[in-house]
Amino acid sequence: MKKWQLLVGAVAVVGGLYLLNQKLSQKPTQYIPGGPAATADGVGAQPRAEFGVGFLPVT
Amino acid sequence: MTQHSASGTVFKAQKFTDFPSMKEALIARKIDATFMIAPLAMKLASDGVPVKICYLGHRDGSALVVGKDSPIRDFKDLAGKTVAIPSRFSNQNLLMQRMMKKNGMPIDSMVLKEVPPPEHPSALASKAVDAFIVGEPHPSKAELEGYGRVLYLMKDLWPEFISCVLVVREEVILQQRPLVQELVDGIAASGEWLDEDRETGAQHRKDAAFVVGNMFYSQKPELLEHVLTKPIDRVSYTNLMPPKETFDEIMDLAVETKVLPRRMEFAEYVDTSFAPDLLKVDVPFDRLPMPTEAQLAATKAASQPKPAEPAKK
Numbered sequence: 001m002k003k004w005q006l007l008v009g010a011v012a013v014v015g016g017l018y019l020l021n022q023k024l025s026q027k028p029t030q031y032i033p034g035g036p037a038a039t040a041d042g043v044g045a046q047p048r049a050e051f052g053v054g055f056l057p058v059t
Numbered sequence: 060m061t062q063h064s065a066s067g068t069v070f071k072a073q074k075f076t077d078f079p080s081m082k083e084a085l086i087a088r089k090i091d092a093t094f095m096i097a098p099l100a101m102k103l104a105s106d107g108v109p110v111k112i113c114y115l116g117h118r119d120g121s122a123l124v125v126g127k128d129s130p131i132r133d134f135k136d137l138a139g140k141t142v143a144i145p146s147r148f149s150n151q152n153l154l155m156q157r158m159m160k161k162n163g164m165p166i167d168s169m170v171l172k173e174v175p176p177p178e179h180p181s182a183l184a185s186k187a188v189d190a191f192i193v194g195e196p197h198p199s200k201a202e203l204e205g206y207g208r209v210l211y212l213m214k215d216l217w218p219e220f221i222s223c224v225l226v227v228r229e230e231v232i233l234q235q236r237p238l239v240q241e242l243v244d245g246i247a248a249s250g251e252w253l254d255e256d257r258e259t260g261a262q263h264r265k266d267a268a269f270v271v272g273n274m275f276y277s278q279k280p281e282l283l284e285h286v287l288t289k290p291i292d293r294v295s296y297t298n299l300m301p302p303k304e305t306f307d308e309i310m311d312l313a314v315e316t317k318v319l320p321r322r323m324e325f326a327e328y329v330d331t332s333f334a335p336d337l338l339k340v341d342v343p344f345d346r347l348p349m350p351t352e353a354q355l356a357a358t359k360a361a362s363q364p365k366p367a368e369p370a371k372k
Contacts, residue, residue, distance in 0.1 A: 049068045051238055054081050054093030057074065057276040058145070058176045059120030059194035059222060059286070059294055 068241055072275060077175050078146055085110065085226065091235075092227040092242065097306075098313050099148035100226045104328035105319055109229035111330040112301055114243050116223035117250070119214040120286075120294030121151055122198035124207045125190045126183060131210060134158050143174040143182050143191035150222055151192045153312045158216060166316075183207055194222050195286040195294060196278060203285060212293060219298065221305060232330060243333040244340065250296030252342045257291050264288055266347040274350055274358055300334035 073090055075081040078099055084090050086108055094116045103110050123142075125131045131140070144152045155171055174182050179191040180201040190210065191197070201207025213220035225246065227239055256263050264287035272280035286293060303325045313319040350358070 049235075049238055050071060051068060051092070051235075051242065052071045052073055052090040053242065054073045054075055054084060054090045054095075056076070056078065056081060056094070056176065056223075057278065058197065059117055 068238060070242060070245070074275070076177065078148075085228065088228065091231045092225060092239070094223045095226050096146060096149045097221050097224045097309060098150060098153060098318055099146065100224055101310065101313065101323065101328055102148050102319060103226070105321060105323055110226050110328075111229055111232060112224045112306075112328055113227050113232070113239065113330050113333045114225040114246055115221055115299040115301060116225060116246075118219045118221065118295045118298060119212065119292070121192065121194045121213040121220060121222055122209045122293075123190060123192045123211045123213075123216070124179075124183065124198045124201050125210045126186070127206050127208045129189065129208065131190065134211070135162055135164065137190060138164060138168045140189035141170040141172055141187075143179050143188040143193070144171050145176045145179075145193045146173055147318060150220070150309060151194075153309060153316065153318065154213070154217055154220070155192060156316050157312055180204065180207065196276075196282050199282055199285045199289075203282060212290075214292060219305070221309070224301065227330075240333055244335050247299065247335050247337060247340045248342045250299055251337060251340055253287075253296045255342070261288050261291060263347070264291075266349070270347055270350060273355055277358070297337065301329045301331055303329075 073084070075084070075093075078096060081090075081093055081095060082099065082103065085093050085095075085103070092113075097112070100110065100112050131137060142155065144155065146152065152171060155169075156166065159166060159168060172188060174188070174191070176193050176197055179188075179193045179197045182188045183191055183201055184204075184206045191201075198207065198209060202209060213222075225243070227242075232239055252263055253267060265284055268283035268287055269280045272278050272283045276283070306325055306329060310319070310322060310325075314322050
């Protein structure tokens with residue numbers, strides 16, 4: 001096998017791993033009922049889900 | 060709302076300064092849910108945005124305010140005047156229409172001017188408007204700063220008045236039901252906690268004024284304590300299940316005044332299935348955890364305006 005073929009193969013593998021990493025990183029946080037809970041102040045705990053709630057400081 | 064629920068979900072509170080940008084964030088799925096004025100939520104549903112009203116934020120909590128030395132003494136005196144409203148799609152707008160009808164006044168007997176809520180007090184102070192109707196703490200601000208006088212609290216005009224409601228995107232309701240339930244249970248529990256010692260000193264409300272004023276609203280705790288305690292029923296946080304009869308009335312008013320293009324059935328825009336049995340709601344604390352000195356200092360520093368960068372040559 002020629003050097004340039006090895007180089008193309010290596011680039012393809014690195015590129016594939018990069019894309020796979022990107023995809024896995026984009027996976028949204030899953031809500032797991034009954035999963036481990038955060039402490040009341042959230043310190044030192046892994047939240048099991050996130051949820052964005054908007055508000056305006058007005059009643 | 061606390062940042063962390065007892066069971067481990069992070070509810071990220073995102074502050075907005077106006078309803079149009081909040082609406083856009085909800086449409087663009089930048090947020091999963093929001094507290095929004097009820098008719099605006101109904102308009103979104105009417106426009107085909109997949110959202111449902113799942114709970115109320117509070118009851119009452121708005122006021123009609125006039126200048127301190129204004130000759131306006133009752134609703135009919137507002138004829139020919141300019142009154143600021145938070146939005147065309149607000150229940151405050153519909154209440155004004157309802158009151159004009161009730162008093163036999165033509166619908167054009169006063170000018171209703173849309174003004175963003177935080178600008179209501181300054182508009183009154185500068186006499187750009189003769190009165191304003193909006194949610195707290197803006198009426199209390201005008202009162203405490205000495206240029207506003209409450210003509211009516213909402214509880215006196217439309218008892219159990221509905222202003223802001225919890226709106227949730229439908230795909231979240233379908234796919235993350237336990238999360239929505241956790242959120243609604245948390246709102247119900249917070250409401251129970253805020254109202255449960257109202258007749259015995261209202262320490263819970265005083266705690267809430269301190270924490271929310273410093274940590275979330277960046278407003279003076281004294282102002283929020285005024286809102287929550289003077290009088291004690293100025294705003295209430297129980298009985299928050301969306302009531303069909305009241306929403307039908309809001310819908311009829313909205314269609315009649317052309318705020319909404321068509322009448323919708325209650326089930327088209329409301330989902331009451333998350334509203335918990337209040338007798339079973341667990342309030343997980345007695346006193347609210349107070350922020351530490353370091354947290355207060357960090358919040359104060361974050362709210363300070365940043366110095367302008369020097370102009371580049």
